[in-house]
Each structure stands twice: as structure tokens, then as C-alpha cells.
Amino acid sequence: MSFRPEPTYNHGSAPTTGLLLCNLGTPDAPTPAATRRYLAQFLADPRVIEIPKLAWLPILHGIILRTRPAKSAKKYASIWMKEGSPLAVWTERQAKMLQGYLGERGHRLIVRHAMRYGNPSIASQLDALREAGATRLLVLPAYPQYCAATTASVIDDVSHWMQSHRNLPELRIINRYHDDAGYIAALAESVRAHWQREGRSDMLVMSFHGMPARTLAMGDPYHCECLKTGRLLAEALGLSPAQYKVTFQSRFGKARWLEPYTEPTLRKLASEGLKSVDLICPGFAADCIETLEEIDMEAREAFLHSGGQQFSYIPCLNDSPAHVRALASLAERHLQGWPTQTPPQPAELARQREAALITGASR
Ligand SMILES: C=CC1=C(C)c2cc3[nH]c(cc4nc(cc5[nH]c(cc1n2)c(C)c5CCC(=O)O)C(CCC(=O)O)=C4C)c(C)c3C=C
Ligand SMILES: [Fe+2]
Ligand SMILES: [Fe+2]
Secondary structure (H helix, E strand, C coil): CCCCCCCCCCCCCCCCCEEEEEEECCCCCCCCCHHHHHHHHCCCCCCCCCCCCCHHHHHHHHHHHHHHHHHHHHHHHHHCCEEHHHHHHHHHHHHHHHHHHHHHCCCCEEEEEEEEECCCCCCHHHHHHHHHEEEEEEEEECCCCCCHHCCCCCCCHHHHHHHCCCCCCCEECCCCCCEEEEEEHHHHHHHHHHHHCCCCCCCCEEECCCEEEEHHHCCHHHHHHHHHHHHHHHHHHHCHHHEEEEEEEEECCCCCCCCHHHHHHHHHHHHHHCEEEEEEEECCCCCCCHHHHHHHHHHHHHHHHHHHHHHEECCCCCCHHHHHHHHHHHHHHCCCCCCCCCCHHHHHHHHHHHHHHHCCCCC
């Protein structure tokens, strides 16, 4: 491999840290063409679809990318905000708020947001951080529960960028925060505020993004981490096991995924006589097509059509101050041990030179 010459940034000044907040990514526009571009990149990632490329790519290009983009684009159009795709809008706001909050607390930090698929790409934001002088890098994938399909894929992409550069930043990665006290407290605060505004339902369903069931047997900690988040949130809210349920949504393809599935569970609960349900998606740092369309539209309809009377969706933490405080505190703890070194002052340099002459260290 050959490397391009690279200017030496940040020479002689105090180290600057780049904080990269990463989420999944989303189409640039709610159109079939933009959705197709996004899905083509997303669904070609071997971390997402664990089928040999030779077998998968003909299915992806021959079947899925011919039909799914138009259907998904309609769903995106139904949730699009005036500033853009919800996932992009919230993630950008989160990064801006983190910059403000951590800056006020005296950190020498540049915060950027990036998307694993689509824009702004992880590579483009790592380039920008390097050009801004960051010699240390803290990566925060906005996935509370570690999953190979999401967290490891972000790490793959960061590593890919690293492979084409010479003078690499020091690197730290926040792999998970599923049991972080600040994150659990922010979720609990948001549920309590919702109950105060809208009243409390008979049950709280916590719906997480699904994964193929076999990934659990293969050692992915995702399922266990979802269950732990669910238990901790229930404890923080004082809920008994009968008052909440953890479910998995967004099944893709025909294989078995993690169970119980969200929508069939809601239908079953309603048919058994449950009248009202609160639904929260604690695995999503920001509202997106999976929460706003699949849950707040499709799952709502399924529950109400099966005999349920009230379906109350509790939004993701998005740009709530409690969320930003929790993420900032998480980042701060991961920044520890990276002392802010001030560059040696002229008098100190003279002293070092003198000491070196006395001890002969420079010879
Ligand atoms: C086999 C396919 C998929 C796996 C595995 C998967 C894992 C996974 N995804 C998220 C978070 C998000 N997924 C989102 C959208 C989305 N997910 C899949 C498929 C898999 N996800 C598809 C095809 C889509 C696109 C929408 C559609 O066409 O149905 C999103 C939202 C993106 C947006 O633009 O709003 C998020 C966020 C997690 C956390 C996860 C594994 C734990
Ligand atoms: Fe997904
Ligand atoms: Fe979905």
C-alpha cells in the first residue's frame, strides 16, 4: 500500500480530541433513487447480512433493490421532517449539543457526527477532524447495546480509514452503554414525564431492533444487553415483571429472529384483553423510520385493530437535555487518562537542554 504525504497537524500545541458520534445512516431524500443508494451500501455490509457475498449479492441486486426502495421511500416520505430525515436531524443536533456542553465544561474537544451508511460518511468526518488538528479520537457509536451488525461495523469503517493514513490518532471506542446509570435515568425520566402528560397504560412494552436469532448462539452480546437495559429501566420505574415486556422489531427475511416479535406480541396482548399500552424503543438513540413508521404507525394500527383501545408511543431520547448530559458524562469518563498536556514553555525547554548537557543524555 502507498500512503499520500500528510502534513503534520497540531505540531507543538496541546492535544485536541475529536469526538465522533456515529449512527446508522439514512437516505439523503425520501425518493426511490436515494433510498436505493442507501440500501445498496447498507445491505452489502457483511456485518449486516452474514451470507457469503457470492450468494447474497445476486439476491440483493436482482430482487431486493428492485422492489424495496420504492416501498421504503414511501415510508420515509411519511416521517420526513422539514430539515430532513429524522435520524439525520436528531444526530446532528445531538453532536451540536454535545459540543456546547463539553466545551462549557472546559474540554478541548471537537465534536462531529457521522453515518455508517450514506452521509456524512465516517471517512469524511475523520478527515475533517484530522484537518482541525485532532490527534486523539473518541468514537461514540450511538448504539446503547453492542451488536456486531452496528457497533462492530462502525469500528470496521474507522479501521478502514486508519489503514489509509500514516500518522494515526490515539483511538478509543465506546462499545456499549446499555447499563449506564445516566442513560437509564434519562430513559426513566422520559417515561415518567410521558406518564404525567398522557396518563399511564396497563403495560410498558420495550421494543428493540431485532437480529437473526442465530447471532445469539454465535456469541453476540446484543440480546443479553437488551434484556439488561429492559430490567434496569423497569427497576428504575418500579415496574414488576408483569408490568413490562421486552420485544424485538424490524424482522428482515424469512429466518428466525430474536423473539418475542413486537407486532405479534401487541396483537396477542390486545386479543387477550389488554386495553392500553405504552411503547418505548430504548435501543434507538434517535427517532427514525423504525420507530416513527414501524412502531408509531404500523404497530399502533395492529394493536388497535386487535382490540386494544389506547396505544401511546414514547419518543426516543433525541435531543433531550437528560440524553445529552448522559452522553457527555459517558464521553467524559472515556476521556479520562488523556491528560491535557501543555506544550513545554521556552524556560522549560532551556532547563531540559541544560539537564541533557549535564547528564550527557543528548549524546
Ligand atoms: C438484515 C438486515 C438488518 C439488520 C441485521 C439490522 C440490524 C440493526 N439495525 C439497527 C438500527 C436501524 N436500522 C434501521 C433501518 C433498517 N434496518 C434494516 C435491516 C437490518 N437492520 C433495513 C433494511 C432498514 C431500512 C429501512 C427499511 O427499508 O426497512 C434504522 C433507521 C434508518 C433510518 O433511515 O431511519 C436504524 C436506526 C440496529 C440497532 C440493528 C441491530 C441491533
Ligand atoms: Fe436495522
Ligand atoms: Fe422496519
